[in-house]
Amino acid sequence: MSRILTVAAAxxxxxxxxxxxxxxxxxxxxxxxxxxxxxxxFVVYPELALTTFFPRWHYxxxxxxxxxxxxxMPGPQTQPLFDRARELQIAMNFGYAELTPEGRxxxxxxxxxxxxxxxxKYRKVHLxxxxxxxxxxxxxxxxxxxxxxxxxxxxxxxxxxxxxGMAICNDRRWPETYRIMGLQGVEMIVLGxxxxxxxxxxxxxxxxxxxxxxxxxxxAGAYQNSTWVVAVAKAGVEDGxxxxxxxxxxxxxxxxxxxxxxxxxxxxxxxxxLDATRFGKETIFNFAAHRRVEHYGLITSRTGSGAPLGRxx
Ligand code: CDT
Numbered sequence: 031m032s033r034i035l036t037v038a039a040a041x042x043x044x045x046x047x048x049x050x051x052x053x054x055x056x057x058x059x060x061x062x063x064x065x066x067x068x069x070x071x072f073v074v075y076p077e078l079a080l081t082t083f084f085p086r087w088h089y090x091x092x093x094x095x096x097x098x099x100x101x102x103m104p105g106p107q108t109q110p111l112f113d114r115a116r117e118l119q120i121a122m123n124f125g126y127a128e129l130t131p132e133g134r135x136x137x138x139x140x141x142x143x144x145x146x147x148x149x150x151k152y153r154k155v156h157l158x159x160x161x162x163x164x165x166x167x168x169x170x171x172x173x174x175x176x177x178x179x180x181x182x183x184x185x186x187x188x189x190x191x192x193x194x195g196m197a198i199c200n201d202r203r204w205p206e207t208y209r210i211m212g213l214q215g216v217e218m219i220v221l222g223x224x225x226x227x228x229x230x231x232x233x234x235x236x237x238x239x240x241x242x243x244x245x246x247x248x249x250a251g252a253y254q255n256s257t258w259v260v261a262v263a264k265a266g267v268e269d270g271x272x273x274x275x276x277x278x279x280x281x282x283x284x285x286x287x288x289x290x291x292x293x294x295x296x297x298x299x300x301x302x303x304l305d306a307t308r309f310g311k312e313t314i315f316n317f318a319a320h321r322r323v324e325h326y327g328l329i330t331s332r333t334g335s336g337a338p339l340g341r342x343x
Contacts, residue, residue, distance in 0.1 A: 033304040035192050035218065037260050038065035038073045041277040043294040044266035045082045051107040054080050057295055058124070059114045066118045068299045071144075072190055073115075075124035076222035076264040077154075077199045078137065080108070083224040083264065084127075085172045086271055088163045095176050099129035103140065103148065116146035121190050125198055125222045127176075128153070137177045139196045139222065141189055150187040152196035153180030156204050167230040169271060173200075186214035192304045199223035202261065203247045205254070206329065212255030213317065217304045219257055221248075224264045227272035241276050245286065253284025256310025258302045265293035282307040 040061040045054055058075060065073040078084070084098040103126065104112045115122050121144050128138040137154035157179055159171030184207060186195040195211035195218075202221050211219055225244065229235040244261070252259040258281060265275035278289040279300045288298045314320075328339075 032306075033191055034301050035072060035190055035304055036070045036299065036301045037218070037220075037258075037279065038068065038070035039260050039262045039277050039279060039290075039298040039300075040065060040073050040075045041262055041275060041290055041294075041296050041298070042076055042079060042264045043296075044268040044273070045080075045264065046269050047082050047084075047087075049082070051080055055107060055111050058111055061295060061297060062111075062114060062118060062120060062122065064297055065299065066120050068297065069301075070120060070299055072121040072123070074220045074222070074260050074262050075122070076262045077125035077139070077224050078127060079124040079222065079264065080126050082268050083271070083273065085159065085176055086170050086226075088170050088172060088175075092175060096129060099127040099135060101129050101131075103128070112142065112146045115142060116144070119144045123196065123220045123222075135177050136180060137173065137198055138180075139198055139220075141187060141194060141196065141220075143190065149189055150185065150194075150196070151182065152185070152198070153182050154198040154201060155180040155184070156200045156207070158200040168228060168233070169226060169230045171226070171230060184210040186211050186216045192217045194218045194220065197221040199225065202251065202259075203243070205251065208251035208255045208257070208259075212257065212315070215311070216255065216257045217307045218260065218302060219251070220260045220262070222262045222264070224273050225276075227274045237274060240274060244274075244276050245278065248278065249280050249284040249286065252280035252282060253310070254315060256282040256307050256315050258282060258304070258307070263290075263293075267293075282310050 081098045122142045125139040128136045139152045141150040143149045157173040159173045161174040195216045201207040248261045263275045263277045275293040
């Protein structure tokens with residue numbers, strides 16, 4: 031018997047600075063209700079789903095950005111989302127800015143099961159961008175100013191009948207993200223993103239180029255680890271700043287099984303057969319049979335690229 035996890039990728043359109051949490055939560059609940067009607071077991075929302083993509087704004091005083099962070103999860107404004115998920119018996123994943131009781135700031139994502147219990151938390155490891163205002167950029171991307179790198183690694187959880195892991199946005203561009211979860215047998219990776227439509231460093235990179243790199247990264251991660259990957263955008267123009275869409279689901283053979291073609295709130299629903307991950311895991315990507323860890327040391331001993339290892343023979 032196949033193990034089917036029907037997932038709804040719930041793309042959010044733009045969230046402006048003036049949009050309050052209550053209005054965003056009601057949009058998320060509307061998508062959740064549609065997802066349930068379409069047979070979904072699991073609804074997946076984007077990175078920083080509750081707010082505008084605030085790292086584009088420079089606050090001289092970092093504490094001014096704290097208004098975008100959640101100090102409790104669920105908190106008073108997110109409780110209705112948890113309540114509705116429990117009533118509908120639907121699992122969910124969403125990203126948010128986390129401010130811990132110790133005053134630490136993370137770009138986080140949680141798995142919430144059908145009973146409304148937080149079953150897993152991930153904190154974004156690969157923070158892109160910069161920490162100080164950079165006038166050479168067309169737009170700012172200050173994740174390194176407002177967050178510290180995640181400290182929880184890339185765990186995989188037994189969740190809703192499968193093995194599920196999380197990543198956030200820029201993490202999808204790094205093969206290590208997927209492989210660490212692949213080594214735990216992951217069957218579905220859920221990841222939300224906020225990706226600017228333009229490259230702040232390059233005026234020649236097109237939207238098509240950027241969508242190509244997005245798909246390339248997700249499809250490669252799915253194929254090379256024989257896992258489903260559910261990639262969900264926050265999209266559209268937020269206070270004049272464009273984010274691309276491209277919400278998609280990639281299967282364990284790396285092929286895209288569905289993709290949204292707009293930048294508004296919307297759903298992409300797919301019945302994912304978790305047992306379809308077995309073939310790749312037992313053949314070409316049978317890690318136990320084929321990996322050669324004795325040659326992979328540089329992956330963890332060296333961060334940036336350095337001197338070549340080649341010697342005359
Ligand atoms: N949110 C996020 O991680 N966005 C990055 C943009 C990188 S450009 C500084 C991404 O990889 O999509």
